[in-house]
Amino acid sequence: MSQPTLSNFIIKRPWLKRWMVPLSKWYKEAAGYRKLGLRADDLIPEESEEMQLALKRLSPKEAYDRVYRMRRAFQDYQYLSPIIKEIEQERSEREDLESMVIKKPTIKSKLPDIKSKVPDSVKSH
Amino acid sequence: MLSRAAIGRQAQRAARRSWQQQTRGLAEPASGSFQYQTGEANGVKFASRDIPGPVASLAIVAKAGTRFEPIPGLAEGLDRIAFKNTERRTTLRIQRESELLGSVLQSYHSRENVVVGAKFFQDDLPYFVELLAEVATMTKYQPHIFHEEIYPMMSLHQKSYLANTTEMAINSAHGLAFHRGLGVPLFPASSTPMKKYLDADSLSEYAASAYSQPNFALVANGVDNGELSKWVSEMFTDVPAQPAYQIKTEQSKYYGGEERIAHASGNSLVIALPGSSSPTGPFYKPEVAVLAALLGGQSSIKWSPGFSLLANATQSAPHMFIDTKSSIYSDAGLLTITMVGSASDIKNNAGKVVEALKSVAQGVDKETFTKAKALAKFKELQYGQETQAAIELTGAGLVHGGKAYQIDEVAKSVEGVTAEKVQQIAKEALENKASVSAVGDLYMLPYAEEIGLKV
Secondary structure, eight states: OOOOOOOOHHOOHHHEEEEEEEEHHHHHHHTTEEEEEEEOGSSSSOSSSHHHHHHSSHHHHHHHHHHHHHHHOOOOSSSSHHHHHHHHHHHHHHHHHHEEEEOOOOSSSSOEEEEEEOOOOOOOO | OOTTSOOOHHHHHHHHHHHHOSSSOOTTOSSSSHHHHEEEEETTEEEEEEOSSSHHHHHHEESSSSOOOSSSTHHHHHHHSSSSSSSSSSOOOHHHHHHOOOOOEEEEEEOOOEEEEEEEGGGGGGHHHHHHHHHHBBBOOOOHHIIIIIHHHHHHHHHHTTTHHHHHHHHHHHHHHHGGGGGGGOOOOOOOOHHHHOOOHHHHHHHHHSSSSSGGEEEEEEEOOOHHHHHHHHHOOOOOOSSSSSSOOOOOOOOOEEEEESSEEEOOEEEEEEEOOOTTTOOOOHHHHHHHHHOOOOOOSTTSOOOOOHHHHTTTTTSSSEEEEEOOOOSEEEEEEEEEHHHHHHHHHHHHHHHHHHHHHHOOHHHHHHHHHHHHHHHHHHHSSSTTTTOOOOOOHHHHHHHOOOOOOOOOOTOOHHHHHHHHHHHHHHSSSSSSEEOOOOSSSOOHHHTTTOO
């Protein structure tokens, strides 16, 4: 379904245009889809008969570009953070092992207990 | 952290018990023989022998050496990724824990096997059985480990290999003798092919085949068979029954030929002839071991050339290293004579070496033969006394044929060799094409034709 619009009404009246154009520019900035590389028409919900037919009528190049823009936009997931967490774990494990205190078993003690000096609150895993 | 979850509960309980009382006195007499006892648990084959002393050793011997790798680099990769990150603990953790317990971790590969094992105090057996089970079934094959740890080490090793003319000559001789299979070089000389073939996916698939029930065996020295059986059945529970893909084994065929490689520093000449297979294999000829001792080259007595024929033949070149070795594999073997030294020494003495070899085919002096047989038997039994002895051979024997490498039997069969058999074997060997490999100053080093060998 095409978007309902007052744009023609506003453009014909210069006093309205003078106020509305900067407002519309601000709104478009705030919407932010341009920053993701999307066009306004990419946002139109495609769950309607007209839209499906319109998509079928697109030229191959336009269709490809539309899909490309959408794939490029929906990529916001953490790809580095899990790896960074792993590296931090490795580092802290090394720290813990370095600061270890070993109690050797004597005849009286029950088991060879290996105590770590690092308090529980600091351990990250 | 270093919590109970890391060391299996059973293992910790057992370790605790063992600290309280020694399960075995150190001064207990040995059984007296070097016999291995074999067994099986959860489909995993194992062999052990109880020898006195506080230190035990345990190793996985997998049928995954360079002979069996489908693409180059996998055997080396497998031995380099042993004891790195597993599902349960990190590389650092494994290293630190084994250091704290007091042990040595080893992993290496040979032409037929990859051996991954450890030497440790007897009381820590459960810990190391669990560790080896983790290495076999739970290692993580992560791409970043390859880039950070494995490839750099492999490049460094390749550089050191390129400087070693003897290794190059021996690898070349094997290549000439067996072409593919046993002829694949132990460590490749050039760096490009490895990174193309060795990566996380190919190695994890190779490991899934190498560490499957029919393809590996556990071998232990200094460990009670009943104990080992108990821990193996408890820890080795996830070993796949079938390999990921069949490691194909073809009967090795001997070809022969000649190869010459130019090298700016160092000279080596290797002459290889078909030899004997391992005692657990089909073509075992104890005569070859005696022939190797007879030809010799290195004396066991200082400041004297000794009785061996090659040492006496090359007395004019005292600074040249010469040695004869009988390399045994599961279904074939090579008798290699290695000469390392200055190019002129090798050039002048190579002919004499071949003459000495041909003289054996004519006949063997009785006294020299007796000395050679005694030396062969001595070397065999001395080797058997080492704690590391025959781990690889026993494991390979178990995997390939189901028999362990029993040193007593081998020593007995060496005893049964006669001078005629040695003469016969020398004659047969010379009827084949020899494999001659020369690395170094090619202008000086002789061709096989020039020294009288048929290629």
